[in-house]
Amino acid sequence: MRTLNVELGSRSYPIHVGRGLLAAGELWLEHLDGTQVMVVTNEVLAPLYLEQVTHALSNHSLEVASITLPDGEQHKTLASFERIIDALMEQGFARDCTVMALGGGVIGDIAGFAAASYQRGVNLVQIPTTLLAQVDSAVGGKTGVNHPRGKNMIGAFHQPRCVIADLDVLDTLGEREYRAGLAEIIKYALIADRDFLAFLEQHMSALLARESNALEHAIEVSCQTKADIVAADERESGQRALLNLGHTFGHAIETATGYGSWLHGEAVATGIHMAADLSWRLGEITTEDLERVRKLLAAAQLPTATPTDMSSETFLRLMASDKKVRNNKLRLVIMQQLGQAELRDDVSPDVLRATLDNFCRGAS
Amino acid sequence: MRTLNVELGSRSYPIHVGRGLLAAGELWLEHLDGTQVMVVTNEVLAPLYLEQVTHALSNHSLEVASITLPDGEQHKTLASFERIIDALMEQGFARDCTVMALGGGVIGDIAGFAAASYQRGVNLVQIPTTLLAQVDSAVGGKTGVNHPRGKNMIGAFHQPRCVIADLDVLDTLGEREYRAGLAEIIKYALIADRDFLAFLEQHMSALLARESNALEHAIEVSCQTKADIVAADERESGQRALLNLGHTFGHAIETATGYGSWLHGEAVATGIHMAADLSWRLGEITTEDLERVRKLLAAAQLPTATPTDMSSETFLRLMASDKKVRNNKLRLVIMQQLGQAELRDDVSPDVLRATLDNFCRGAS
Structure with a gap:
């Protein structure tokens, strides 16, 4: 595993690149403040990786919940954003909770905007599962959803606490x-x-x-x-x-x-x-x-x-x-x-x- | 008029307190980057102040549009937020536009969150029209809307470029x-x-x-x-x-x-x-x-x-x-x-x- 750093003063964070990282719960554990974690993923990725990730977290007496969105850029909407907020509210998650984006650029952007906006900003961990998300969208803090009239028109700058780029997940990519x-x-x-x-x-x-x-x-x-x-x-x-x-x-x-x-x-x-x-x-x-x-x-x-x-x-x-x-x-x-x-x-x-x-x- | 300052480094901004400020377009003019201004207000305030404000702006060859929301805390919702975003998109307003919140705490919070989120953040000017908004909600950058399960659960920290507290508007307050x-x-x-x-x-x-x-x-x-x-x-x-x-x-x-x-x-x-x-x-x-x-x-x-x-x-x-x-x-x-x-x-x-x-x- 190699670790790169995004230097942003008190908001600096690591990018871990390597294999087998999805099971390495200890990598992101240090980046949680509270004990509540909401994993946001989509219906294609959930069967592949959700259990592995929640299992890696469950060893650490955390309160883990998840929400599975439909797959595809056409779902990168304010409605999907709202579903994540609803899930966080239903779980009664507090301001020290963590949103974990397990997915490609679409999931990372929507979940990132939800993390930026829930209670005016909670922790975010990016676990990009596509090559594009690993090299681009998961790094840098741009989050957002599309408007019918334009792409990424609604969003926020919200830096993650860490980025986990697991090369293993690329093997299953189309x-x-x-x-x-x-x-x-x-x-x-x-x-x-x-x-x-x-x-x-x-x-x-x-x-x-x-x-x-x-x-x-x-x-x-x-x-x-x-x-x-x-x-x-x-x-x-x-x-x-x-x-x-x-x-x-x-x-x-x-x-x-x-x-x-x-x-x-x-x-x-x-x-x-x-x-x-x-x-x-x-x-x-x-x-x-x-x-x-x-x-x-x-x-x-x-x-x-x-x-x-x-x-x-x-x-x-x-x-x-x-x-x-x-x-x-x-x-x-x-x-x-x-x-x-x-x-x-x-x-x-x-x-x-x-x-x-x-x-x-x-x-x- | 007295001017107080919120000291936040490069994001510091003035609070102007006095009378007759609603007509003093030059006060906020220096805080605009581009030439597009979206005034957000409600149906109670629009007949009272909207013309005065747009007139104060129209002397400066700006492109001024407005959106009037229904009055009341029950409308401090993601749906109202979306209406402001829609209006900005319909006008084709760019990232250097300014959202001007003309209203009480509800308008300031919704419009502020729209300004925080539109294109990941545009200029915001707060013109609070209630005593509560003048002394509290218009100052400090907290923006947001309510969730059916809790107040201010969706929002952002987004500091205004200036706050205009005109004491004259308090005369008409219930x-x-x-x-x-x-x-x-x-x-x-x-x-x-x-x-x-x-x-x-x-x-x-x-x-x-x-x-x-x-x-x-x-x-x-x-x-x-x-x-x-x-x-x-x-x-x-x-x-x-x-x-x-x-x-x-x-x-x-x-x-x-x-x-x-x-x-x-x-x-x-x-x-x-x-x-x-x-x-x-x-x-x-x-x-x-x-x-x-x-x-x-x-x-x-x-x-x-x-x-x-x-x-x-x-x-x-x-x-x-x-x-x-x-x-x-x-x-x-x-x-x-x-x-x-x-x-x-x-x-x-x-x-x-x-x-x-x-x-x-x-x-x-």
Whole structure:
């Protein structure tokens, strides 16, 4: 097991990465204040892991309850949030209780927002069960649910007390979901680490085969990159926004197609390709760079094209309600070179339009 | 106009106290980041003040929208919270928008939680229109809504960018609502300021008559006391809990009677009397002190007796789900002497029972 740290002063916390961690109740025990634990999971994961986790906790005379939500991004709603709050109230759980998010990004985000809001904030432990959640959503304190008109529009910053990334759980992950996680890993390389980019290019087939060494390295570098960025800018006033490379385009795809039809990581993959295209049109990266990005995404078997029926107009309309809009200006993450990115609010509408039209050719 | 400050480092903010402030748009203008403002108010206040406030803003080429909620504590729900979020989404408001809470404690709490949660947090300006909100709920960053099983169980700490306490609006306040505010003012004297207690005893009839000088002094001392306590303990890990004197009993009364039938300040008044009774039984304050507390509450024409049909058992059951419960121990604010209080988790169940039985005699 390796332990990385997110340095946030009194709210610093560890990320444990390794195998067999789901049974290691002692890892999270030190992060509980009281004795009440609410495990939040979904109907797919409950049969696989819930007993193991509650058993690991039951050895320590804790009061453990659980709530199982339906699976899928379409359930990342205020209604699901409310179900968790109801469960906490029904159990009479106190302000020193702990919410344990056992699941992927959706469960982590909903349960995290419930932990942030229940009695104005209770303890949170993240046990991410997807590759995407392990390298991205479980780390950094962003929580929230979707609004019918936009993704993650209701939420809070609420840091967990610890993150448990157990590589064993990735073995049972479906192909599509696993690859979706690779999109965020590629993102870290593109915004912050050219060496890591070369590593990913060399080891993509090993990563697709879920080979232990390559996977552990990729997860550790990704978590460390995220931890460093979050430590430098917890509430996304600057550097942290770079983590949204491809996400403004990606969120538009997710909203347009209805949450759940495209996986978040899939939408981000196409979004990264679009951001690379835009960066190329702005003269920031070369034609070869753009092709390198596309090739790596394709090597990870991720989509690089937009939904066939999605028009440039739809993109523009949905992007206008993105959280990164400020003073009515759309702010976009642009690659200055591979391994380095910046947030820009001065992208000309014509250039953006050219990128959108390039991807949306033939859309109605 | 006088300006007090809540010292919270980079999140410090002013409380402006004075007359004619509702029209002084320049006071809050410096606290806006973007140009979009959502005024949240209720159906009673909208006809009185909404035009004045939107007019004060419209001189500054801002994009102003408003949402009017129904009046009353029974509407302090997640559903009302969601209506504000929907309005923000429908307007396409961005992360640099400002939510302006124009109303009493209920509006301030719901709008504050919406501001805390919309896009994980946007600007908040509090314009409290009741005495209670001016001296208490608008200051300090506590926001939230009620759950059917308990008060303020869903919420966030979210500090406003400024608080505008306009004494003019108190002129139109109903008698009952005005007196409810006096309960919180009395609370500050009892937990922190023996001189202020003497002032209140001497000037209660002037305060009931809403005489300007007495009222301004009472509001300023109360806001300063709250500001000092919040600055010392923003998230209620210690000293801030003293602000809950009488509130554990009071919340039980509000829950038992259904939100809205007792005003919060009325329930707190009886709660303060119960806390004084408990402090006396614990040997902390004298019989004369207890009588002084009761007399002051009565002089403010506030209730000091529990609802006739509320039993000790009902109190115990509802108090068990209070937010101050920790490690299954009920924590109660006890007066050590008049003007000084402490949080205790070691109150014997028998003594608590004696206080409850004393108040609940004859209840079914």
